[in-house]
Amino acid sequence: MRFLIVGGSDAGISAALRARELDQNAEITVLLADDFPNYSICGLPFYLSGEAPDWKSLAHRTEFDGITIHRGQTATGIDVIEKTVSAAAEDKKIVTHPYDKLLIGTGASPVTPHIDGLNLPGVFPLHTMKHSFAIHEYLDSAKPRRAVIVGAGYIGLEMADALAHRGIAVTIASRTPSVLPTVEPAFGEAVAKELERHDVAVFTSVEAHAISRAEDHLHVFGSGGFEQDCEMVLVAVGVKPNVELGVAAGLKTGTKGALLVDRRMATAIPDVYAAGDCVETWHRLLHRYTYLPLGTTAHKQGRSAGENAVGGNREFGGSMGTQVVKIFDLVVARTGLRQDEALREGFSAYTTENTSFDHKAYYPGANQVRIRVTGDGKTGRLLGAQILGSWGAEISKRIDIFATALFHEMKVDGLGDLDLSYTPPLSSPWDPVQMAAHNWSVALNSEQMETTCRK
Amino acid sequence: MRFLIVGGSDAGISAALRARELDQNAEITVLLADDFPNYSICGLPFYLSGEAPDWKSLAHRTEFDGITIHRGQTATGIDVIEKTVSAAAEDKKIVTHPYDKLLIGTGASPVTPHIDGLNLPGVFPLHTMKHSFAIHEYLDSAKPRRAVIVGAGYIGLEMADALAHRGIAVTIASRTPSVLPTVEPAFGEAVAKELERHDVAVFTSVEAHAISRAEDHLHVFGSGGFEQDCEMVLVAVGVKPNVELGVAAGLKTGTKGALLVDRRMATAIPDVYAAGDCVETWHRLLHRYTYLPLGTTAHKQGRSAGENAVGGNREFGGSMGTQVVKIFDLVVARTGLRQDEALREGFSAYTTENTSFDHKAYYPGANQVRIRVTGDGKTGRLLGAQILGSWGAEISKRIDIFATALFHEMKVDGLGDLDLSYTPPLSSPWDPVQMAAHNWSVALNSEQMETTCRK
Numbered sequence: 001m002r003f004l005i006v007g008g009s010d011a012g013i014s015a016a017l018r019a020r021e022l023d024q025n026a027e028i029t030v031l032l033a034d035d036f037p038n039y040s041i042c043g044l045p046f047y048l049s050g051e052a053p054d055w056k057s058l059a060h061r062t063e064f065d066g067i068t069i070h071r072g073q074t075a076t077g078i079d080v081i082e083k084t085v086s087a088a089a090e091d092k093k094i095v096t097h098p099y100d101k102l103l104i105g106t107g108a109s110p111v112t113p114h115i116d117g118l119n120l121p122g123v124f125p126l127h128t129m130k131h132s133f134a135i136h137e138y139l140d141s142a143k144p145r146r147a148v149i150v151g152a153g154y155i156g157l158e159m160a161d162a163l164a165h166r167g168i169a170v171t172i173a174s175r176t177p178s179v180l181p182t183v184e185p186a187f188g189e190a191v192a193k194e195l196e197r198h199d200v201a202v203f204t205s206v207e208a209h210a211i212s213r214a215e216d217h218l219h220v221f222g223s224g225g226f227e228q229d230c231e232m233v234l235v236a237v238g239v240k241p242n243v244e245l246g247v248a249a250g251l252k253t254g255t256k257g258a259l260l261v262d263r264r265m266a267t268a269i270p271d272v273y274a275a276g277d278c279v280e281t282w283h284r285l286l287h288r289y290t291y292l293p294l295g296t297t298a299h300k301q302g303r304s305a306g307e308n309a310v311g312g313n314r315e316f317g318g319s320m321g322t323q324v325v326k327i328f329d330l331v332v333a334r335t336g337l338r339q340d341e342a343l344r345e346g347f348s349a350y351t352t353e354n355t356s357f358d359h360k361a362y363y364p365g366a367n368q369v370r371i372r373v374t375g376d377g378k379t380g381r382l383l384g385a386q387i388l389g390s391w392g393a394e395i396s397k398r399i400d401i402f403a404t405a406l407f408h409e410m411k412v413d414g415l416g417d418l419d420l421s422y423t424p425p426l427s428s429p430w431d432p433v434q435m436a437a438h439n440w441s442v443a444l445n446s447e448q449m450e451t452t453c454r455k
Numbered sequence: 456m457r458f459l460i461v462g463g464s465d466a467g468i469s470a471a472l473r474a475r476e477l478d479q480n481a482e483i484t485v486l487l488a489d490d491f492p493n494y495s496i497c498g499l500p501f502y503l504s505g506e507a508p509d510w511k512s513l514a515h516r517t518e519f520d521g522i523t524i525h526r527g528q529t530a531t532g533i534d535v536i537e538k539t540v541s542a543a544a545e546d547k548k549i550v551t552h553p554y555d556k557l558l559i560g561t562g563a564s565p566v567t568p569h570i571d572g573l574n575l576p577g578v579f580p581l582h583t584m585k586h587s588f589a590i591h592e593y594l595d596s597a598k599p600r601r602a603v604i605v606g607a608g609y610i611g612l613e614m615a616d617a618l619a620h621r622g623i624a625v626t627i628a629s630r631t632p633s634v635l636p637t638v639e640p641a642f643g644e645a646v647a648k649e650l651e652r653h654d655v656a657v658f659t660s661v662e663a664h665a666i667s668r669a670e671d672h673l674h675v676f677g678s679g680g681f682e683q684d685c686e687m688v689l690v691a692v693g694v695k696p697n698v699e700l701g702v703a704a705g706l707k708t709g710t711k712g713a714l715l716v717d718r719r720m721a722t723a724i725p726d727v728y729a730a731g732d733c734v735e736t737w738h739r740l741l742h743r744y745t746y747l748p749l750g751t752t753a754h755k756q757g758r759s760a761g762e763n764a765v766g767g768n769r770e771f772g773g774s775m776g777t778q779v780v781k782i783f784d785l786v787v788a789r790t791g792l793r794q795d796e797a798l799r800e801g802f803s804a805y806t807t808e809n810t811s812f813d814h815k816a817y818y819p820g821a822n823q824v825r826i827r828v829t830g831d832g833k834t835g836r837l838l839g840a841q842i843l844g845s846w847g848a849e850i851s852k853r854i855d856i857f858a859t860a861l862f863h864e865m866k867v868d869g870l871g872d873l874d875l876s877y878t879p880p881l882s883s884p885w886d887p888v889q890m891a892a893h894n895w896s897v898a899l900n901s902e903q904m905e906t907t908c909r910k
Binding site: 021294296318320321323331362364396416 | 476497498749774779786790818849853880884897
């Protein structure tokens with residue numbers, strides 16, 4: 001059984017490893033467009049900050065027993081009748097690979113916004129090792145003193161942290177009214193403060209229009225009179241799925257142009273699976289497909305695809321949009337739906353915020369944690385949560401308690417029944433997660449009582 | 456409605472607060488034997504270590520709006536017909552308190568082992584504020600240079616850390632073959648190493664027999680020729696439920712002599728509830744009662760009792776024995792059943808251990824985390840987990856992912872479907888929890904395949 005995988009990032013490698021694990025006889029081949037299998041895209045900001053100085057460390061393994069990896073082969077076409085994939089090698093020669101089962105894991109590419117001057121030297125996207133080498137080389141040779149980052153999502157903010165870490169004066173220009181729009185504005189504002197505390201200038205509701213070159217620097221123009229001189233511009237305004245290969249083979253696309261797949265990660269073409277940033281993502285709460293390109297999701301989808309390719313029957317469990325980011329000393333995490341998302345989906349959404357210490361205040365190093373809980377006011381069901389607090393306050397694994405609760409469709413009130421761990425240096429007898437849940441229930445009750453009284 | 460609560464520690468205060476929250480008209484009264492409402496027993500080691508120098512900080516609140524607290528009143532009897540509780544005030548006068556609903560939250564007391572010389576000056580138990588004041592006073596006045604701690608459970612080990620923090624040479628004498636017997640010996644050994652790394656001498660399988668007084672020091676004798684000079688002995692070998700008040704009123708006791716209650720925390724006497732360290736604890740996995748005196752449990756039981764006392768109908772969700780402890784720079788956590796416990800309960804228990812980094816190795820500060828997963832080899836059901844790693848590696852909230860999974864009777868294999876958070880400074884695309892779960896499944900499969908082949 002020949003299992004051919006196009007793409008050697010999260011989805012592709014996870015699929016290969018899972019297939020290898022389950023089927024000792026499968027011939028597993030990965031076609032890799034570049035030279036970097038299993039690389040951590042999420043790690044690029046830390047390579048560029050200097051915190052992970054050796055780019056080789058971004059992949060802890062690049063060779064896998066029993067998995068053939070062809071580097072520098074860009075897949076150019078799928079013959080779904082003959083069951084072959086043609087690929088252009090680096091010398092432009094076309095190679096043909098037969099398959100019994102195929103996985104398309106072609107990933108995503110940075111969205112190119114409508115900004116004049118994107119091709120000027122010193123202007124970069126960041127999504128691949130190649131991009132990061134170009135940026136690294138530029139940082140070393142041109143020694144930029146000032147950088148403008150267009151976009152205030154995860155990558156934009158991590159790069160603000162990274163470049164500030166290198167002593168570069170950073171300005172962020174965000175199209176959205178608050179930074180990190182995946183969390184509610186109340187938290188976005190706290191993130192902006194953290195950025196400013198580290199001398200990053202933050203401009204929101206700014207649409208970047210043009211970049212021009214002056215003598216020895218770049219000039220960025222944007223809406224509302226935004227103007228900023230710099231020696232470097234980083235554009236990080238999201239990604240779009242790489243679907244050309246799949247579409248040319250006859251596959252249909254859906255949300256944001258991503259490939260359609262079922263929950264087993266099978267496409268409409270027999271024996272062809274697709275996974276990762278190139279496909280639509282089943283959303284566990286919404287019970288429909290969305291586009292949520294995340295490494296965690298790609299790994300899970302790839303693992304399901306790999307299992308199914310060798311005869312298994314595993315559904316992807318679904319995403320709940322769980323995400324976390326560290327920006328300087330702050331960690332912000334979310335899972336499920338925000339208030340606005342939940343309202344849009346027709347829930348009787350109700351959101352409260354609670355502040356408590358991450359551990360007992362009498363034990364040194366206690367820090368305040370802000371937790372926003374969104375639930376359905378009618379059914380009491382938990383819909384989502386967001387947490388903001390300092391690095392070291394176990395924010396990331398606290399959001400995972402909510403994520404696990406959401407997975408099981410718990411009610412907000414039920415969180416208080418969870419037997420969570422406690423010791424004074426690490427929590428309270430009611431974990432902050434539970435205090436926030438209790439607070440939601442009490443606030444909802446008193447609101448409902450007031451409403452009843454007013455009637 | 457008069458809601459009377461005997462005991463103002465975790466269960467009592469939680470009950471009072473919940474009743475207050477739900478019923479604005481209830482008259483809520485707490486009888487407190489000592490002078491310290493709402494005190495964190497779990498915090499005593501940190502007060503004694505000097506890390507929380509002000510004992511007053513161990514209770515963040517001692518007054519509660521709408522809750523009457525009578526200090527220094529020890530309940531002496533319940534008249535279940537007249538519905539009154541008599542209490543001895545500090546001047547020995549007997550006061551009588553009427554109730555409509557009563558909660559017994561009398562807690563637990565340290566077990567007194569059979570050791571000669573326990574009443575010598577310099578020998579202490581540790582369970583109440585009074586004990587900790589006595590120890591504090593002794594530390595200040597006698598300035599002990601050497602201490603022996605009898606018992607290697609949570610309190611014993613936290614006190615070893617605390618006294619070492621003060622520069623005292625500590626020796627632990629543990630009756631069990633490994634320290635921290637609530638986790639498996641493999642982890643107990645790692646804890647012993649951490650203790651020894653901080654110059655704490657650890658003796659296991661030692662039964663302390665006698666303490667005697669020499670001129671200016673104490674002498675502790677134990678089995679296997681154990682002998683140790685010191686200026687201070689701390690005895691921490693567990694607790695027993697305080698049930699005299701309840702038993703005198705006619706209540707029955709069960710496991711380890713704790714009061715019988717139903718899952719609503721009601722006793723067999725009408726309108727009398729009981730909660731906290733004085734009662735049996737419903738175990739969610741075992742579907743039967745056990746004795747697991749923990750602050751987290753006491754809070755939850757108290758909250759249920761308080762809700763039911765004012766007309767609610769809330770069951771205690773059950774304990775899974777989730778616990779965590781920090782010892783020097785190490786954190787050890789557990790939830791559910793260990794291999795030996797699961798076998799004893801009739802499960803086809805299977806346990807594996809997996810080691811991974813707490814976050815991406817390329818990001819600074821990555822530390823190894825050891826995770827032991829116990830599941831049922833026949834059904835695949837998750838039964839328990841233990842985690843050991845460094846302080847700061849989010850061990851505590853990682854065990855809570857397992858605890859939340861156990862709450863929902865997940866299979867080990869299902870953990871891989873959880874949408875957990877990831878960013879390189881805080882985790883991996885597969886969280887260590889998920890890597891450990893995957894490892895369990897793979898190891899089980901290959902073991903089962905081997906077994907099949909051998910057949």
